[in-house]
Amino acid sequence: MTVASPADIILFPDSYQTVYTIRTEAFEGPFDLLLHLIKKNEVDIYNIPIAAITRQYLDYLDVMQELNLDIAGDFLVMASTLIQIKSRMLLPLPPDEEIGEEDLEDPRAELVRRLLEYQKYREAAVSLAQRELLGRDTFVRDFAAPELAEIEPEQERLEVELFELIEAFRRVLATVPEQTFHEVGAEGLSIADRINELLLLLQGTDAAVFENLFIGSATREQVIITFLAILELCRLNMVRLAQARSFGSILVIPTFLDAAAEAVTEEDLDRDFA
Amino acid sequence: MTSLKSVVESLLFVADTPLTLDRLCSILEEHDRRDISAAVAELLAEYGEGTRGIYLAEVAGGWQLRSRPENADYLRRLNRSRPYRFSNSSLETLAIIAYRQPITRAEVEYLRGVDSGGVLKTLLEKKMLRILGKKDIPGRPLIYGTSREFLESFNLKDLASLPTLKEVQELTARDLLEQQEELPLPGLNVNSTE
Numbered sequence: 001m002t003v004a005s006p007a008d009i010i011l012f013p014d015s016y017q018t019v020y021t022i023r024t025e026a027f028e029g030p031f032d033l034l035l036h037l038i039k040k041n042e043v044d045i046y047n048i049p050i051a052a053i054t055r056q057y058l059d060y061l062d063v064m065q066e067l068n069l070d071i072a073g074d075f076l077v078m079a080s081t082l083i084q085i086k087s088r089m090l091l092p093l094p095p096d097e098e099i100g101e102e103d104l105e106d107p108r109a110e111l112v113r114r115l116l117e118y119q120k121y122r123e124a125a126v127s128l129a130q131r132e133l134l135g136r137d138t139f140v141r142d143f144a145a146p147e148l149a150e151i152e153p154e155q156e157r158l159e160v161e162l163f164e165l166i167e168a169f170r171r172v173l174a175t176v177p178e179q180t181f182h183e184v185g186a187e188g189l190s191i192a193d194r195i196n197e198l199l200l201l202l203q204g205t206d207a208a209v210f211e212n213l214f215i216g217s218a219t220r221e222q223v224i225i226t227f228l229a230i231l232e233l234c235r236l237n238m239v240r241l242a243q244a245r246s247f248g249s250i251l252v253i254p255t256f257l258d259a260a261a262e263a264v265t266e267e268d269l270d271r272d273f274a
Numbered sequence: 275m276t277s278l279k280s281v282v283e284s285l286l287f288v289a290d291t292p293l294t295l296d297r298l299c300s301i302l303e304e305h306d307r308r309d310i311s312a313a314v315a316e317l318l319a320e321y322g323e324g325t326r327g328i329y330l331a332e333v334a335g336g337w338q339l340r341s342r343p344e345n346a347d348y349l350r351r352l353n354r355s356r357p358y359r360f361s362n363s364s365l366e367t368l369a370i371i372a373y374r375q376p377i378t379r380a381e382v383e384y385l386r387g388v389d390s391g392g393v394l395k396t397l398l399e400k401k402m403l404r405i406l407g408k409k410d411i412p413g414r415p416l417i418y419g420t421s422r423e424f425l426e427s428f429n430l431k432d433l434a435s436l437p438t439l440k441e442v443q444e445l446t447a448r449d450l451l452e453q454q455e456e457l458p459l460p461g462l463n464v465n466s467t468e
Contacts, residue, residue, distance in 0.1 A: 028363050029388030074388045118385060124373060124442045125365035132429045136359075137343040138331070141290075 030078030031118040033060060038115075045115060048108055050089060054082040085111060165241065168250050169227050172214045176223050189222060194229035202239065202254040210241070210250035278305055279313040286317070292336035292426065334425035335432055367393045368402060368424065372436060375419040376406050382418070394418065402427065 027033040037056050038045055061075060088107040132138050202208055213230065217223045230252060233239045239252050285301060286293060295314070299307050314330075314337060321330040321339075331340045341349055360368070363386075370385050371377055382390050397403045401423040408414040420433070430436060 028366060029386055031387040072389065078387065114385075114387065118387060120439050120443065121370045121373070121385060122366055124369035124437075124439060125362070127437060127442050128369055128372070128428055129360065129365050132343045134340070134427045134429065137346045138429065139341040139346075139349045140338060 029072070030075050031115055032122070033057065033075070034078070034115060035119060035122075045112060048112070050082065050086050050108060054079075054086050057082055081111065164243075165250065168210055172211060172227075173220065173223055176218070176220050189225055191225055191229050191232060194225050195233060198226070198229055198233065199238070199254075202252065205254070207242075207251040207253040210252055213252060277313075278302070278309055279316050282310065282313045283317055286330065286337060286339050289338070292331075292334045292338040294336035297336065331429060332431045333429055334422045338426075361393075363388075363390075363393050364397060364402075367397060368420070371397075371403060371418055372420050372424070372433065373439060376409075376417040377419075378409055378415040378417055380415060 027036065034053070034057065037053050037060075038048060041049075041052070041056075043049055043053070058079060061079060064075075085107045134140065198213060201213065210230075214223055214226055217226045230239070230241075233252075234241060237255060239254050242251050242253055243249070281302065282298060285298065295307070295311060298310050298314070299305075302310055318330050318332075318337075321328065327342055327345060328339050329342055331338050366386060367382060367390055370382055374381070374385070379390060379394055382394070394403065398405075401421055403418050403424070404421045406417040406419045409417050424430075425432065
């Protein structure tokens, strides 16, 4: 086992507490969750014990909330539907003369119909996934342009992990000497300016090596601004970061195709952040 | 003298999309449609013998030479690509659209019980879907259907060769039965470890 270097400790002081992930079964939607509960409880779908299932459903939403997961509105709509069905089943039927067709039907019928319908398509999805998929089970000859094949094996991009990106940034930052004097006054280098410089650099190239974009960034401030500019370009979908292989050098690939890419101004940024 | 069969095989080898009979006939205009069809049938039989690393797949209304699914593991090493994956929500949405097309977003969402805008967008970007038009109801919502690329990706000859939903259910019901046979004999306490 290797001993963590001091740099790691400073960068990630509480990594052991925060990095572990909580695994929950991800549900595609309320129907998925309901079917799961029905299966788990081994109950008949045509005779759902609505009180018990509703309680478990709401418990599950509570757990999702505790884990800070965003609960989609669709889950809440289903919760209210369940509660409505439950209350309709508790209420006595109205007097004979007022009974409509709607009252005679089991309050659960509509829900059961939709659940069964959904289950049909979910099974169909499973059978689709079991087919011999192109690109997974069977392949055709690849007709991509040879110059693209270097960076992009097939269309699959190996995306850069956030951790690797931070690590690369840390490496660049380490090469810049710590400034020992304090300088008053703004450098005047803005992220927008740096973005435009980077765009000029990237124009007409297929890709640039991440580290090379920092050439000429002599101070820590400049390095940081360059890094922020790259992140901003990513966010604006103007470049994407990729690696040809894990732990390989990170490539910055421009995604603006025409050379007449619009210059980014402070205003654009402001508007976008607003 | 080259045989028609060898010409057809060369065309299938070089083509970058599945070739339909119509396409083959328009390229091989000096040949009879029936002869071309027979040549394809011969090729299908020869590749079907299972001794070669490629086979002739019937997809998207045509034919395409593809690698044998049994060799998939090795081919993934060649491209160093991760297997192409569809998420559960993508598959669910694709299944609904494949069986129910033409269909609107609202109808997909009713069946799934969940917002599907994002999934539809991704599937459109992956070219699995195409927009068939606009429905003549208030709001003029878009009508979605599956694309030729969908048929190619899922190794389907045409939409009619999708298993019917009833067959799908029978299939999964049988799977469940098979699973049950593997369970311990009735009477044994399954939860004895608890």
